[in-house]
Amino acid sequence: MTSQSASLVQRVCIYVILLIGALVFIAPFAWMVSTSLKPLNETMSMPPRWLPSEVQWENYPQAIDEMKLFWRYTANTTFLCIITVIGTVLSSSLAAYGFSRIEWHGRDKVFVLVLATMMIPFPVIMVPLYTLFRRLLLR
């Protein structure tokens, strides 16, 4: 692991640039949080303000209530996430071992195929996948 060393002047310059960049990168997050705590009439005020005049923590429970099925959505997402992670880690580690540690005939060509599948835009397989799952689930 190599990190570059630099003179003090260079380091200060780099630090300043990175600091400004970091503030720019964080700004959208900060604005999201600040807007989420504002009363409604302030969210679109001109000129925009960074600090809400009164911090409305009630916005969060209110948002969850308005979504009605929020806990259902969260449960769906969590279920999908767990299954995906387990499935992906299992399958990928097996496949990676098979491609890297075992020498078998035609291994490199199949690996190029694996990489090539990353190039297929989702819209190409989207329509048949939709039909496939529609038929599978309508039974």
Add this chain to the structure above:
Amino acid sequence: MTKTEKRNLKVGLCFISPWIAGFVLLTLYPLISSAYLSLTDYSVLSKPVYIGFDNYERLAVDDLFWKSIWNTFYFAALSIPINLVSALFLAVLLNFDMPGKKIFRTIYFLPSLVPMVCLGVLWQWMLNGEIGLINQALAPVCDTLNYLLGTSLKPPNWLVNPAYAKLGLVLASMWGVGNAVVIFLAGLQDVPRSLYEAAELDGCGFWQKTFHVTLPIISPVIYFNGIMSLIGSFQVFAVPYVMTNGGEGPGRSLLFAATYVFNKGFQAWSMGYACAVALILFLIILALTLLATHVFERHVHYAAK
């Protein structure tokens, strides 16, 4: 094949069998099916009807199709170099030894974790003409420029002005360079220190070190990030779709190829036509990737193992 080779073949195939199953069921079958469907007239309510190359003849004269291709190329031509250069720039900066470098790396990587739908909603706000953060930041810049140069510049209304919609999208995609930065960082840290020291002994300054040591050694990483950027930027769909609430942007300026496929397939229900457009998109990406590989082959130096 010898016995060991046969056994290795069996064992190897067993190990990748989950991938093979997924590939055949979820990639190969849909790909072939899509190729066949592109030769049919298929609305989901009725069976596909074979019509030969009609779909392709239609899309050759379809103005919207060509507009979507133009928009996609425009966006890719802008976002690929901008993202590559800024990711490399940030990675080089983040590679220096300094206090808080881990915090900086986290901050720059965090935005790439935001889900695409949230990105769409967030940037719909950020690019708003009056109250968006981007224009808030640009307003003083425009004011100073106007004062100094006597011009009458105004921050553009990003999502309403057709000329600026794609630029706004490029800005949004710049926020997500964290992924590429991390990969570049990994590549940069693999550069052997001895090479830098040798260059310093020869009297190289920072720029010479960068051009003659850093860039050649990380050229495989640049190539990888470039190809991933290429593939990704040609498939852009979710963020502009959410940003325009499912529309096509001002003057159809955010109508990308993938958006067109989606609209034709799931709104106009002409799935056969959608498959044809999607296949053309695939061929374009394939051709560009092969071209990029061929052109940059002699610039990419792989480290000897």
